[in-house]
Amino acid sequence: MSVESLAARIDALDADGAFVSESEVIVSISNLSAAIAREVGALVLPLGWRAMAFDGAGNDWALEDLDESFAPFRVDLEKPVGPAGVLRLLTNVGFASWLERDVSILHWQVAQLTTEIVAVGACFTPWGNEATEPVHDIDLRSPRTLVREFSGQRAVPASLGRWLLRDVDTLLLNDPAARIWAERASRMLLLSLPDEFDVDRGSLRFRGPPRLELSYPTAGTTVATTLGLSGIKDLQEALAWVFEIERESEMRHILLATELARCGGTGDEAQEFLRDYLGVALEGAKTAYQVQLAGMSSDALKTLIELRKSVTDETAKVSDATRQIITAVASALAVGAGLIAARMTTNASPLLIILVMVMAGAYVAITILSGVMFTFLQRKVRREWQPRLYRFLSQPDYEALVAGPARTAEKALWYSSILGTLAIIVMVFAIFLIPPALSERKDDAPIPKNVSGPPLVQAHTPPKNRTIPFGGAPANDPGPAPSRVNSAHEHK
Structure with missing residues (x-):
């Protein structure tokens, strides 16, 4: 007795009125007479399988003790366990x-x-x-x-x-x-x-x-x-x-x-119709599919050209935003350098320096914010339109044609924004950490003491508005001064 013969006999019993159900482990044959139940039990003995008999009330019986008066019987066969899965x-x-x-x-x-x-x-x-x-x-x-x-x-x-x-x-x-x-x-x-x-x-x-x-x-x-x-x-x-x-x-x-x-x-009827026409319909569908592909290829080429143009325009706009950020940071750094020079050389007002630096920082912040908001907007647009317009592109192709170049352009903007922000922060700290007016004015320089050297000879400044009278003595002199004319008179 082989497994195939046993299976064929059980299927024949099902066709003759028995009821067969099979689980993963048990094969159950019910509605059997005592003779058929003993026959099924005898069939599994050469295979070494376990067979169990039950009556209609669920009481178990030994196969050799089955009594026809308690029929119908059910026989459960326990199958050998197979490999996992x-x-x-x-x-x-x-x-x-x-x-x-x-x-x-x-x-x-x-x-x-x-x-x-x-x-x-x-x-x-x-x-x-x-x-x-x-x-x-x-x-x-x-x-x-x-x-x-x-x-x-x-x-x-x-x-x-x-x-x-x-x-x-x-x-x-x-x-x-x-x-x-x-x-x-x-x-x-x-x-x-x-x-x-x-x-x-x-x-x-x-x-x-x-x-x-x-x-x-x-x-x-x-x-x-x-x-x-x-x-x-x-x-x-x-x-x-x-x-x-x-x-x-x-x-x-x-x-x-x-x-x-x-x-x-x-x-x-579906089976009769498909038997006659399915082969022909399949050939027609394949031909229509090829025609559809030809039209789609032309449309896909146009779409790819438009996609290339849109990606180029997008990356150009991101690059332009990056250049604007770099220009704004450079201008702010130039203003900061001027404020450092003014703070070191003059007694400029701290409030004025703070106001100028805040204005320069605000200009840089607005420029960076506009570039970042534009980047986020483009990302959202790509996510929304990718499944609608570019669904024919696989994910690796879309990554190489669209997402990769856009991400590269965005990296330049992010790096410029981060480095520019750090540079502005360093400039602000430099302005407020450097002490003001390190050098004084020349007019306020102190006079050195105990300096050895030749005495200064002061030049005689002639008196202003001095009138000389006929007698030779100045009219505004405090006292008479000796003159050569008076001496001559006295000598005579």
């Missing part, structure tokens, strides 16, 4: 049930799966096979952001990581387990195609034009059988193309939905 499923019934749950399991092992199914965000392998390589869930855009729903309960999948294949050509439908996965994946991919999904009416709507409405398959319909292997691969290729690039998923989804709307009328 691996979900082991014995039955296809349990596999189908687990596929409907929203679980974040990357590696699945299914007993009746004969081939590997490697999806974008999960790996499905046969029982006991280890993953050939680490499986990492790739971030794809959620279909819920592209498909509008008219119900509070969401039916559109949140992620297609489990339903999109990495390589479509590897898909085979040789065993029932693979067909179960293909059935569930096809249903999830169908819900990701339209523009709108009406849960109450069960319709997939494509806005077009023209408007298209397809009927979503009911619960008993086998979508994978209707589509066939080629239709399933077309569906896989279409959704893989739509969600290949996250930032272009919206545009590609609209193009594919529009092409599908042009292919047929309203009221067809």
